[in-house]
Amino acid sequence: MGETITFWVLAVVSVSAALGLVLSRRAVYCALMLGVVMLSLAVLYAVQDAPFLAAVQIVVYTGAVMMLFLFVLMLVGVDSSDSLVETIKGQRFWAIVAGAGFAVLLGLAVGNAVLSPPAGLLGATQTAGGNVPALAQLIFTRHVFAFEVASALLITAALAAMVLTHRERLTEKPTQRALARARFLTGGSVVLPGPGVYARHNANDMPALLPDGSVSELSVNRVIARHDVEDERFPDDPKLAEAIKQAVEEESK
Amino acid sequence: MNGIQPPTIEYGQLMPLLLVFGAAIVGVLIEAFAPRYLRKAIHVPLTMLTLLGAFGLVIVQVLRDGVPTAAVAMGAIAVDGPSLFIWGVILVLSVVSVLLINDDDNFVASAAAVPGSPDEEEAIARGGAHTEVYPLALFAIGGMMLFAASNDLLIMFVGLEVMSLPLYLLCGLARRRRLLSQESSVKYFLLGAFSSAFFLYGMAMIYGYAGTVDLGGINDALGRVGGQDTLLYLGTALLGVGLFFKIGAAPFQAWKPDVYQGAPTPITALMASGTLVAAFGAVLRVFWVALGNLDWDWRPVMWGIAILTMIVGAILAITQTDIKRMLAYSSIAHAGFLLTGVIATGEATQNANSLSALLFYLLAYGITTVGAFAVVTMVRDAGGEAGHLSRWAGLGKRSPALAGIFAFFLLAFAGIPLTSGFFGKYAVFAAAVAGGALPLVVVGVVSSAIAAFFYVRVIVLMFFSEPAADGPTIAVPSAGTAAVVALAAAATVVLGVYPQPVFDLADAAASSLFVR
Amino acid sequence: MTTHYLVLSALLFAIGAVGVLVRRNAIVVFMCVELMLNACNLAFVTFARQHGNLDGQIIAFFVMVVAAAEVVVGLAIIVTIFRTRRSASVDDANLLKY
Numbered sequence: 001m002g003e004t005i006t007f008w009v010l011a012v013v014s015v016s017a018a019l020g021l022v023l024s025r026r027a028v029y030c031a032l033m034l035g036v037v038m039l040s041l042a043v044l045y046a047v048q049d050a051p052f053l054a055a056v057q058i059v060v061y062t063g064a065v066m067m068l069f070l071f072v073l074m075l076v077g078v079d080s081s082d083s084l085v086e087t088i089k090g091q092r093f094w095a096i097v098a099g100a101g102f103a104v105l106l107g108l109a110v111g112n113a114v115l116s117p118p119a120g121l122l123g124a125t126q127t128a129g130g131n132v133p134a135l136a137q138l139i140f141t142r143h144v145f146a147f148e149v150a151s152a153l154l155i156t157a158a159l160a161a162m163v164l165t166h167r168e169r170l171t172e173k174p175t176q177r178a179l180a181r182a183r184f185l186t187g188g189s190v191v192l193p194g195p196g197v198y199a200r201h202n203a204n205d206m207p208a209l210l211p212d213g214s215v216s217e218l219s220v221n222r223v224i225a226r227h228d229v230e231d232e233r234f235p236d237d238p239k240l241a242e243a244i245k246q247a248v249e250e251e252s253k
Numbered sequence: 254m255n256g257i258q259p260p261t262i263e264y265g266q267l268m269p270l271l272l273v274f275g276a277a278i279v280g281v282l283i284e285a286f287a288p289r290y291l292r293k294a295i296h297v298p299l300t301m302l303t304l305l306g307a308f309g310l311v312i313v314q315v316l317r318d319g320v321p322t323a324a325v326a327m328g329a330i331a332v333d334g335p336s337l338f339i340w341g342v343i344l345v346l347s348v349v350s351v352l353l354i355n356d357d358d359n360f361v362a363s364a365a366a367v368p369g370s371p372d373e374e375e376a377i378a379r380g381g382a383h384t385e386v387y388p389l390a391l392f393a394i395g396g397m398m399l400f401a402a403s404n405d406l407l408i409m410f411v412g413l414e415v416m417s418l419p420l421y422l423l424c425g426l427a428r429r430r431r432l433l434s435q436e437s438s439v440k441y442f443l444l445g446a447f448s449s450a451f452f453l454y455g456m457a458m459i460y461g462y463a464g465t466v467d468l469g470g471i472n473d474a475l476g477r478v479g480g481q482d483t484l485l486y487l488g489t490a491l492l493g494v495g496l497f498f499k500i501g502a503a504p505f506q507a508w509k510p511d512v513y514q515g516a517p518t519p520i521t522a523l524m525a526s527g528t529l530v531a532a533f534g535a536v537l538r539v540f541w542v543a544l545g546n547l548d549w550d551w552r553p554v555m556w557g558i559a560i561l562t563m564i565v566g567a568i569l570a571i572t573q574t575d576i577k578r579m580l581a582y583s584s585i586a587h588a589g590f591l592l593t594g595v596i597a598t599g600e601a602t603q604n605a606n607s608l609s610a611l612l613f614y615l616l617a618y619g620i621t622t623v624g625a626f627a628v629v630t631m632v633r634d635a636g637g638e639a640g641h642l643s644r645w646a647g648l649g650k651r652s653p654a655l656a657g658i659f660a661f662f663l664l665a666f667a668g669i670p671l672t673s674g675f676f677g678k679y680a681v682f683a684a685a686v687a688g689g690a691l692p693l694v695v696v697g698v699v700s701s702a703i704a705a706f707f708y709v710r711v712i713v714l715m716f717f718s719e720p721a722a723d724g725p726t727i728a729v730p731s732a733g734t735a736a737v738v739a740l741a742a743a744a745t746v747v748l749g750v751y752p753q754p755v756f757d758l759a760d761a762a763a764s765s766l767f768v769r
Numbered sequence: 770m771t772t773h774y775l776v777l778s779a780l781l782f783a784i785g786a787v788g789v790l791v792r793r794n795a796i797v798v799f800m801c802v803e804l805m806l807n808a809c810n811l812a813f814v815t816f817a818r819q820h821g822n823l824d825g826q827i828i829a830f831f832v833m834v835v836a837a838a839e840v841v842v843g844l845a846i847i848v849t850i851f852r853t854r855r856s857a858s859v860d861d862a863n864l865l866k867y
Contacts, residue, residue, distance in 0.1 A: 003770065011777050018781050018804055021797075022788035030797045034804060037781070041807055044774070050814050050826050053833075057810075060833045065803065065840050072844045073796060076851045092791050099787030106779035109487040113461070114480030115771050119821025131826075138827050141260045145326040146411045149399060150834045152274055153415055155281055156392050157841035160422045163385050164845040167365040170375050367852055407828050414835045418842050425846060435850045442846050443798055446839060447789050450805035453832060454782055457812035457825075461775075464820040466828065 003047050014040040031069050038062045049121040052132050207243060215243040222247060263325040266314065266332045269307035269340055270402075273395040276303035280388030296387040297355050303391065304351065308344040311337055320765050324404045328467060331404040331538075331768045338612050338762035339401045339534045346526040346619045347394045349740060351387075352733035353519035353627055360386055360517055361426045361434075368431040383426060390523065393419040397527050401534025404768075406456045406466040406492075406543075409535055413452065413499070416531060417445050420524060424516040429637030437515025444498070444508045452495025458488030459543075468543040475546045489544055489551055496539060499532040500588045502558050503565040510573075513581035518638060521577065522626035525584050526619035533591055533615060540595060541604070542767045548598050555596050560696050563589030567700035571707045575640045576629055579707070580622070583666050586704055587618055593697055594681040597688025601766065607688060609763035610680035613756060617665075617673035617748050624741025625662040628655060631728050631738075639725035642711065647720025652727045658742050660712045665745045667705035673748030680756070774815040782808035795847050799840075806836050 017036035024030055038061045046054035121131070128134035139147050174182075208219040225244045228234060234241035264271065276299060283295050320334040353359075360383055363376035396416025403409035425438030460466050462484040463474035475485075494505065501509040513521045544551060566586025573579040594611040598604055632639050632648065632655075639645065649656035665672035668679075678701065682694045730738065748755060781804060788801030810829040817825025 007770070007773060007777075011773070014777070015780055015784070018784040021800060021804060022784055022791065027794055027797055030800055034800050037804060038807060041811055044811060045814050045829075048774070048814050048818050050817070050829075053810075053814060053826055053829055056830060056833055060837055061803075061807070064837060068840055068844055069796065069800060072848055075848060076796070095787055095790035099783050099790070102786060103780055103783030106487065106783055107776050109458075109483040110461075110775035110779050111772055113482075113484045113772075115819060118771050118819045121818055121821055121823065124821055124823050134823055135826060135830070137257050138823055139830075140257055142327050143329065143407065143827055143831075144260045144262070145329040146408050146831060149274070149408070149411050149415060150831065150838075152277070152392050152395065153411070153418060153835060153838040155278065156389065156415070156418045156422075157838040159281060159284075159385055159389060160418070160842040161845045163383055163389075163422065164364050164425070164849045167363065167372065168381075170372075170379060170381075364849065407824075407831060410828075411831060411835065414839065418838060421842055421846065425849065432853060435846070435853060438846050439795060439850050442843050443789075443795065443802070446799065446802045446843065447786075447805075450782075450785070450802055450809065453806065453809040454812065456828070457778075457809050457816065460813065460825055460828070461816040461819065464816075464822060464824075466824060 006043065006047055010040040010044055014044075027073050028070070031066065031073060034069070035062055035066050038066065049125070049131065052135055207240065215239050217243055217247055217250075220244055220247040260327050262327075263332075265318075266321055266325050267330065268314075269310045269344070270330075270395060270398050272303055272307045272310065273391055273398065276300065277388045277391035277395060280391060284385055284388065292384040293382065296384050297351075300351050300387045300391060301348065304344050304348045304394070308341060308348070311341050311344065320762070322765070322768055324469075324768055329404055329408045330399070330402050331468075332402060333768040334762040334765045335534065335537070335608060335612065335767055336402040338759060339530060339615070340398050342530050342612070342616045342619060343394065343397050343401070343527050345616075346530065346623060347390070347397075347523065349620070349623045349737050350519060350523040350526065351390060352737045353522055353623070353630065354386060354390060355733045356519065356630065356731045359428055359519050359630065361428050361431060364426055386423060386426065389419040389423055390520075393423070393523070394527065397531035401531040401538075403535070403538065404468055406459065406468070406471075406539075409538070410449070410453060410456060413449060413495075413535075416528065417449070420520070420528070421445060423520045424512055426520075427515065427517040430515075433515045434517065435515075437512045440515075441508055441512045448495050448498035448505070451491045451498075455488045455491025455493070455495060458484045458491060460488075462488060468538060471543040472545060475544075485547070486550065489547065490554075492539055493551070493554070496532065496536050497558060500529060500536060500591075501585050502588050502592060503561040503585065506562065506565065506585045506588075509585055510578040510581040513584070514575055514577045514640070518577070518626050518630045522623045525580070525622045525626065529584065529588065530615045530619055533595075533611065536595060537608070537611070538767060541598065545598070552596055552598075555592060556690075556693060559589050559592035559596060559693055561589075562586070562592060563697055563700040565589075567703040567707075570704055574642050576642055576645065576711075577626075577640055579642070579711070580625060580629075583704060583708075584622065586700060587666070589700070590678060590681060590697055591615070591618075593685045593690060593693045596690050596693065597685040599688050603684075603688055604766060605760070605763045607681075607684040608766065609756070609759040610677075610684040612759040612762060613752070614677035614681050616755065616759075617677040617745070620741050620744045620748075621662050621665045621673060624738055624745065625659065625666075627734055627737040627741065628659045628662070630734060631655065631730050632725050633728045634723075634725040642714065644721065644725050645711070646714050646718040647724060648727075649716035650720050651724065655727055655738075656715045658738060660715065661742060661745065663708040663711060665749065667708045668701055669705075671746075671749045673745045673752070675749060676752045676756075677748075771815055771819050775812060778808045778811040778815065781805075781811070795850075796844075799843050799847070803836060803840070806832055 014037045017033045020033040021030045024033065038057060042054045042057040045057060125131050125134045128137050208216045210216045220243055225247045228244055229248045234244065280296060280299060283292060287295055315337055321332050324331045362381035363373060364383060366372035366376050393416055396412050399412035400409060400416050403412050421438060421442040424441050425435045427434035456466060459471060462478060462481050463471045465471065498505040513525065540551060563586055566582050566589055570579055570582035570586065573582060591611060591614060594607050597607040629638060634644060665674035668674040682697060685694050785801045785804035785808060789798050792798050792801060810832055813825040813829040817823055
């Protein structure tokens with residue numbers, strides 16, 4: 001009885017989260033929805049006599065994989081969202097039709113199979129003394145080669161990340177002295193304000209002021225500025241409003 | 254709490270595989286510890302010696318112990334006749350491909366630098382190079398060997414990924430036209446991951462049906478299990494989707510031209526030869542060993558796929574204007590020809606005949622393909638390789654030897670007598686006729702004729718049209734590239750004139766069929 | 770009960786497949802692939818209990834290892850192309866056409 005209730009609750013949760021993953025426009029919401037699916041599946045594993053997999057699911061999937069996804073989303077811009085324009089006409093419609101057909105096909109195929117009641121894992125785990133020892137026995141005997149070869153995958157992954165994203169420093173890192181010299185030689189502003197010196201607020205949406213009292217455009221938060229322009233709610237300070245508009249214009253270029 | 258019985262691993266028989274993986278790991282250590290200026294000087298001999306050594310081990314093993322008759326590594330891997338032959342073929346093709354990879358100027362100086370940025374210019378000026386390509390290529394080669402020799406679906410899946418992950422990465426490392434290269438990498442990766450998800454779901458269904466992922470165990474379950482046929486059919490279909498994607502059979506061929514065009518040409522050569530061989534090894538294992546008794550059910554579908562693949566490959570090749578895309582479509586058509594051999598099952602002798610024909614075809618096609626791509630790397634203009642066909646006009650007048658060799662490779666693709674392609678096609682089609690697939694052979698011959706039309710058009714273009722004034726230059730080949738072209742041409746001639754020894758070898762490898 | 774789990778896994782798999790086809794942000798497409806792999810794992814775990822042998826759980830374990838490695842490679846490739854183009858949409862990647 002307990003299993004039935006758990007299943008139905010989690011089935012509804014995971015299917016709605018999966019639909020949310022496909023339907024929500026913002027990539028971050030998609031990632032969160034995927035996390036929900038993964039957590040529900042972890043519970044379903046635990047219910048089905050797979051406690052070790054439930055733990056691994058949480059550690060590897062929701063822990064490592066999801067973090068990596070979120071990390072990359074932050075890297076490429078958290079406000080990236082899909083445009084809803086179809087490039088191939090009717091693609092979405094036909095994809096959904098095909099997907100629905102595929103779901104029905106899969107559902108009929110697995111639903112029509114005449115299955116005996118589950119054998120249960122009691123016999124398999126009891127002789128070894130529990131789920132984890134039983135899995136260990138299989139991994140280190142029957143499937144030992146797959147286990148060893150999986151290390152090739154992990155090495156490849158590490159190498160891939162290094163090759164594609166690690167930039168080697170080709171020139172010496174400029175010292176503070178060199179930076180100061182360069183600044184003086186170009187005749188830019190010689191003394192930069194210390195952080196917070198000219199700030200009137202510590203709120204994130206208030207830009208910093210430069211020594212001459214003008215708004216520093218660098219400090220205008222792009223995401224908030226975009227919302228401000230979309231909703232046409234500008235601050236009273238005309239200088240600030242101007243800076244926000246400019247920031248958004250530059251962003252859209 | 255019971256102790257675990259230590260597993261038995263037949264290290265002797267697995268040695269070629271272990272050698273390749275071991276050398277890949279040593280290569281990674283070299284990346285970590287050797288100084289930059291020494292790395293290439295260590296990698297190249299290491300990689301070549303490893304591949305040649307593994308090839309030598311395969312031969313020694315066959316001579317000393319004959320063909321093993323039982324699965325090894327606790328039943329995970331089947332080192333049987335076909336496996337050993339395929340290992341030999343993959344190793345030969347990889348040696349040749351590594352000679353191409355070794356050629357400078359094909360790989361990016363710094364993959365992390367944005368194309369066109371000052372960083373990139375500086376990396377090029379400083380002569381930066383990614384020597385990581387050698388260990389990555391070794392991992393991919395090890396994955397190919399594993400994929401073709403797997404005896405259960407789990408190891409097949411792991412092998413598939415070990416083979417694919419380095420290739421996804423290597424595709425994005427071309428030195429020139431980097432946007433194109435990165436794009437091909439993303440496409441290959443997303444489609445590859447999509448297809449392996451299908452493979453996996455098929456595997457789940459088969460496991461649900463049989464209760465095991467052992468290929469022999471699945472075969473045993475075919476007669477025993479009742480009432481779950483839907484699981485079996487669904488699983489077969491989904492496994493098929495995953496495998497057909499890897500061999501590039503229609504309608505799952507869409508990635509092939511894009512990836513072949515975008516990837517660095519030496520990597521294209523490795524993919525077009527090695528991956529195809531490995532994937533056919535896996536196809537044969539799944540459909541002959543595990544699902545052999547189900548052939549009445551999968552054969553009609555595979556008929557359709559083979560016909561579609563041959564026609565799509567041959568017809569779309571005609572419309573191509575880029576030499577690498579054209580070779581990609583030709584590879585699709587060849588995958589179709591090979592599928593006719595997979596269909597031609599029957600009695601044990603018939604199976605052995607088809608298998609031996611397929612093995613010969615894979616060797617002949619693979620070596621010619623590497624040669625053709627080697628020629629492509631040599632025809633260059635200012636922006637790198639001159640891919641567009643119009644740039645190849647009049648090549649025969651500027652560089653008759655090179656154009657002649659390329660024409661010879663094209664004729665081998667077309668299956669003209671006195672080339673290896675002729676005997677390959679002849680053997681596969683003969684086996685297909687004996688297996689009762691006459692209509693397929695008719696389609697095969699017709700599409701060969703269509704494809705031949707296009708190959709001849711390229712030859713005419715090379716020899717009978719005026720060279721463009723600003724036409725591409727023929728790069729003076731490095732020793733490696735020259736050796737590749739010479740080797741491939743020699744192999745194509747020898748296999749086309751005196752194929753008997755290799756046929757005998759393939760027969761011997763195929764006669765014992767697959768172990769279960 | 771087994772059938773229920775299998776239908777759930779089939780549903781999740783199909784939703785993931787549709788997601789791959791309709792979404793265009795490469796990262797989201799990849800998330801949909803991960804959803805498909807998760808659906809496969811659910812099927813494996815369910816069948817393991819059905820048959821009373823642990824092979825299914827072992828396979829699910831290996832799928833997680835493979836998926837972790839695949840995510841690293843995939844995201845590295847996607848970040849590279851994003852740095853070049855400032856966009857992760859698969860539509861903007863359209864240089865390769867015949």
